[in-house]
Amino acid sequence: MTPNLPNVWCVRAEFGTYTNHFIQGGFIGIGWIDSIDLSKAASRDDVYPVFKKTFPHETSNVVIGQQVGQISRFLFELQGGDFVITPDQNTEYLHFGRLTSQLPYFDPSPTDGCPYNHRRHVVWCTELLRRNEFSVPFQNTIRSSLTVFSISQREEFLEKIGTMPHGTGLRGTHIDPYDAVLEQILKLNDKEFEILVKDLLTAMGFEESKVIGKVCDGGVDVQGELNIANMAKVKLFVQAKRYRLGSKISASTVKQLRSAIPNDGQGAFITTADYQRAAADVAIANGFARIGLINGRQLVDLLIEHWDDLSEELQTKLGLKKGLVIV
Numbered sequence: 013m014t015p016n017l018p019n020v021w022c023v024r025a026e027f028g029t030y031t032n033h034f035i036q037g038g039f040i041g042i043g044w045i046d047s048i049d050l051s052k053a054a055s056r057d058d059v060y061p062v063f064k065k066t067f068p069h070e071t072s073n074v075v076i077g078q079q080v081g082q083i084s085r086f087l088f089e090l091q092g093g094d095f096v097i098t099p100d101q102n103t104e105y106l107h108f109g110r111l112t113s114q115l116p117y118f119d120p121s122p123t124d125g126c127p128y129n130h131r132r133h134v135v136w137c138t139e140l141l142r143r144n145e146f147s148v149p150f151q152n153t154i155r156s157s158l159t160v161f162s163i164s165q166r167e168e169f170l171e172k173i174g175t176m177p178h179g180t181g182l183r184g185t186h187i188d189p190y191d192a193v194l195e196q197i198l199k200l201n202d203k204e205f206e207i208l209v210k211d212l213l214t215a216m217g218f219e220e221s222k223v224i225g226k227v228c229d230g231g232v233d234v235q236g237e238l239n240i241a242n243m244a245k246v247k248l249f250v251q252a253k254r255y256r257l258g259s260k261i262s263a264s265t266v267k268q269l270r271s272a273i274p275n276d277g278q279g280a281f282i283t284t285a286d287y288q289r290a291a292a293d294v295a296i297a298n299g300f301a302r303i304g305l306i307n308g309r310q311l312v313d314l315l316i317e318h319w320d321d322l323s324e325e326l327q328t329k330l331g332l333k334k335g336l337v338i339v
Contacts, residue, residue: 017170018110019094020163022154023086028101033126035107035136040096041128042086042159044079049118050130056084082160086130087116090160095170096134097141097163099154104143104296106154108173109136141172142292144305148313193315194257194284194308196330202254208326209252209282210234212314215321218248231272247277255285257308263290270300279303282311 023040025031034040045066053059063080070076090096092113097106112133119129143151150165163169200208206223213221218236234250251269255261266281273279278301281287286307295303306314319327327333 017166019089019091020097020166020169021085021090021094022097022099022156022161022163024159025098028099028103030126030128031098031100031107033124034098034134037124037126038134038136039131040086040098040111040134041126041131042083043128043130044083046127046129049120050083050087051116051118053087055088056080059084059087078158082158083130085162086132086160090132095166095173097154097169099143100140106141106143107136108139108141108169109134137173139173144292144295146172148310148317190309190312191257193312193332196332197284197308197311198254198256199331200254200329204326204329205254206233206252208322208330209250210236211322211326212318213248213250215318216314231269247274248280249273249277250280250282252282253284255283257285259285260288261285261291262288263294266291266303266305267294269303273301273303275301277301280306282306284308284311 025034045062048062048066050059050062059080063076063083090111092111094111095108096111097108099106112135114133116130116132119131122129143154147165147168150168153163153165197205210221210223213234213236218238221234221236223234224232231251232249233252236248238246238248249272261283269279269281281303287305292305295305
C-alpha cells in the first residue's frame with residue numbers, strides 16, 4: 013500500500029522578482045490584501061468579505077472566486093510537511109523547500125523589501141531543480157498563471173528529490189511503460205526517427221516543418237517555424253538522435269549544435285536517451301541561442317499528447333495505439 017504522501021504546491025514570487033526574498037527569509041508570501049490580518053481567519057467564508065471590502069470595484073464573480081480561492085489555499089490548505097516550489101527569476105530553475113508546522117503569520121510592515129504581508133515559514137533546500145528535467149505534463153502544470161496552485165505530479169517531484177518511498181513510482185518497477193515505448197521508437201531507423209520528430213513539430217503547431225539533415229551530419233536534422241497568433245515567431249532548428257536507453261548525451265555533443273543555429277533561431281535536441289548535467293548548462297549558456305533539451309521520457313509525453321495528429325503510417329510503424337500501448 014502506498015503511504016500517505018505530502019502534497020506539493022507552487023507559490024510564485026511575482027515572476028521571480030521576490031524569489032530571493034523568499035529563499036533568504038525562509039518564507040513564502042502572498043499579496044492581494046495588505047492591510048488586514050487574515051492569519052486568524054478560520055475558513056474561506058472569512059476571506060470573502062475582506063476581499064470584497066479591499067476591492068469594492070471588482071464585480072466579476074469569476075475573478076473574486078479565483079483570487080479568494082488562492083488566498084484560502086495559501087492560508088488553509090498548505091500544511092506543515094508539504095513541499096513548495098517557487099520559480100527562479102531565471103525561469104529555467106526551480107527552488108523547493110518544505111513548509112514548517114508553524115501557522116500562517118501577518119507582517120504588517122515588512123522591512124526586507126518583499127511587500128507580501130501574509131507569509132508561511134519554509135525550510136528551503138540549497139539545491140536548484142532544472143525545469144527541463146521534468147516530464148512534459150509537469151512542465152505544463154508549472155506554467156499555470158495562478159500564484160498559488162497544487163502540483164498534480166507530486167510522485168514525479170518526490171522521486172526527483174529522492175523522497176519517494178521505494179517501489180511506489182513508475183521508475184524502478186518491474187515494467188517501465190516509458191522504456192517499453194522507447195524500445196519501439198528505437199526500432200525506427202535514423203531517417204524514420206527524423207520524420208517522427210518532423211511530424212511531432214507539425215502536430216505541435218510548427219509550420220513548414222521539414223527534414224533537412226543527413227545521416228551522421230552532426231547538425232540540424234529538422235526545422236520548423238511556430239507562429240504564435242502573429243504576436244511572435246520562433247524558428248526552431250532541431251537535432252534528432254536515437255541513443256540507447258540509459259545513455260547520456262555529453263555537453264560537447266549539445267555544444268556542437270550551436271554553430272548550426274542562425275542568429276534569429278533557437279535550437280532543440282530531441283533524443284531517446286538523457287543528458288549529462290553539464291549538457292543542460294551548455295544548452296542555456298548566456299550569449300548563445302537557447303537549446304531546448306527533450307529526453308526520451310519527455311519525448312514519450314509529447315507523443316502521448318499529440319498522438320492523434322501523427323500520420324497513420326508512423327503509428328503503424330511504431331506498433332502502438334492511442335495511449336502508447338503496444339499493439
